[in-house]
Amino acid sequence: MPHGPLHGLRVIEIATLAAGPTVATTLGEFGAEVIKVEQPCSGDPMRTWGDRRDGIGLLWKSIARNKRFTTLDLRTGAGQSLLHQLLEVSDVLVAGNRPGALARWGLDYDSVHTAHPHLVMAHITGYGSGGPKSDRPGYGTLAEAMSGFAHQTGQPEGPPTLPPFMLADGVAGLAATYAVMMALYHRDVHGAGGQLVDVSLIEPLTRLLETGTLAYDQLGLVKGRSGNMLPASAPRNTYRTADGRWLAVSSASPSIAARVFRAIGRDDMARDPELIDPVRRQERAVEVDEAVADWVGRHTLDEAMTVFEAAEAAATAVYDAPALLADEHLRARGTFVGVPDPDFGEVTVQAPVARLSETPGHVTHLGRDLGADNEAVFGALLGLSPAKLDELRAEGII
Numbered sequence: 001m002p003h004g005p006l007h008g009l010r011v012i013e014i015a016t017l018a019a020g021p022t023v024a025t026t027l028g029e030f031g032a033e034v035i036k037v038e039q040p041c042s043g044d045p046m047r048t049w050g051d052r053r054d055g056i057g058l059l060w061k062s063i064a065r066n067k068r069f070t071t072l073d074l075r076t077g078a079g080q081s082l083l084h085q086l087l088e089v090s091d092v093l094v095a096g097n098r099p100g101a102l103a104r105w106g107l108d109y110d111s112v113h114t115a116h117p118h119l120v121m122a123h124i125t126g127y128g129s130g131g132p133k134s135d136r137p138g139y140g141t142l143a144e145a146m147s148g149f150a151h152q153t154g155q156p157e158g159p160p161t162l163p164p165f166m167l168a169d170g171v172a173g174l175a176a177t178y179a180v181m182m183a184l185y186h187r188d189v190h191g192a193g194g195q196l197v198d199v200s201l202i203e204p205l206t207r208l209l210e211t212g213t214l215a216y217d218q219l220g221l222v223k224g225r226s227g228n229m230l231p232a233s234a235p236r237n238t239y240r241t242a243d244g245r246w247l248a249v250s251s252a253s254p255s256i257a258a259r260v261f262r263a264i265g266r267d268d269m270a271r272d273p274e275l276i277d278p279v280r281r282q283e284r285a286v287e288v289d290e291a292v293a294d295w296v297g298r299h300t301l302d303e304a305m306t307v308f309e310a311a312e313a314a315a316t317a318v319y320d321a322p323a324l325l326a327d328e329h330l331r332a333r334g335t336f337v338g339v340p341d342p343d344f345g346e347v348t349v350q351a352p353v354a355r356l357s358e359t360p361g362h363v364t365h366l367g368r369d370l371g372a373d374n375e376a377v378f379g380a381l382l383g384l385s386p387a388k389l390d391e392l393r394a395e396g397i398i
Contacts (some may be wrong), residue, residue, distance in 0.1 A: 027180070038371075071371040074105050082382070094176075118193060152212060
């Protein structure tokens with residue numbers, strides 16, 4: 001793998017499932033050496049989570065990309081001691097266990113910082129530290145409910161709706177990743193020590209939904225569910241076409257809204273000052289939405305998209321997975337790449353999201369067997385002898 005911008009950075013990941021591992025995955029895509037530490041018998045539950053092939057989780061293959069795989073029983077003193085040896089020669093620790101568990105293992109931030117003052121520790125939990133719920137079990141589903149996301153998502157007369165994917169974990173993972181980079185910058189550029197990056201699953205998502213708390217704080221409004229409509233961007237919705245397919249339209253700016261109106265043959269709407277003004281257009285969002293829905297419903301998807309593209313309106317077909325992989329624009333950008341894998345032959349995964357012109361990210365390999373790199377990490381890196389490794393293995397420490 002070419003040297004990425006994070007070459008020379010070593011990351012120890014003891015987190016499981018999605019949020020914490022996402023941080024380490026992103027750092028590993030750009031050159032950091034990521035050593036994943038799992039329980040010897042069970043491993044990360046992500047290994048068998050969701051859709052599987054031959055008993056192996058498909059998402060595991062992707063989220064575990066570029067990592068080295070070791071096992072340590074962190075409930076034992078010997079396992080904790082070996083982890084501290086790794087931390088001594090590393091830069092970042094990514095953890096996701098509840099604070100109480102880390103404290104029992106001597107891996108709470110105060111203990112880690114005392115032993116390894118240079119280390120940046122990213123701790124991603126359901127509720128974050130410092131409050132009465134800090135040590136409660138928390139998963140993304142609870143964060144999606146507590147954040148207000150479920151309350152605002154769904155049809156007006158329908159129930160609160162949860163996302164069918166790990167939204168809160170993904171958003172928290174991205175937030176923690178940039179926070180880790182800021183902490184490393186502070187350490188390496190300003191000559192400071194390491195510090196704690198404390199991220200909950202709830203707060204990154206509430207930040208994206210801040211219009212709700214702002215509206216309540218300043219206007220006393222409690223926003224409810226509005227389906228796919230967003231009055232501030234009307235027309236904004238998904239629309240069923242004459243051939244039973246779907247397309248999406250968005251009109252956040254007045255000029256784009258006018259293009260949509262002209263595209264559907266409603267020049268009168270494009271000339272109406274109330275429908276061009278973004279504030280007054282909100283009050284007539286239902287009228288606008290119905291006009292677009294009526295026009296789209298009388299055309300096939302191909303017919304409608306031909307018109308919208310010619311008008312340079314903001315519209316697209318609603319994709320499923322086959323359409324996503326086949327899209328010519330995404331194929332031209334290399335959004336998805338095929339990666340050789342000893343279990344599956346080749347797996348198509350998404351490439352690193354950020355495109356750096358001089359030091360791009362890479363995917364070198366996908367998730368591998370539990371403890372696949374024990375000898376390389378504990379032997380070559382920490383200097384343990386083969387006999388010692390056999391002893392640790394026999395005792396269930398690795």
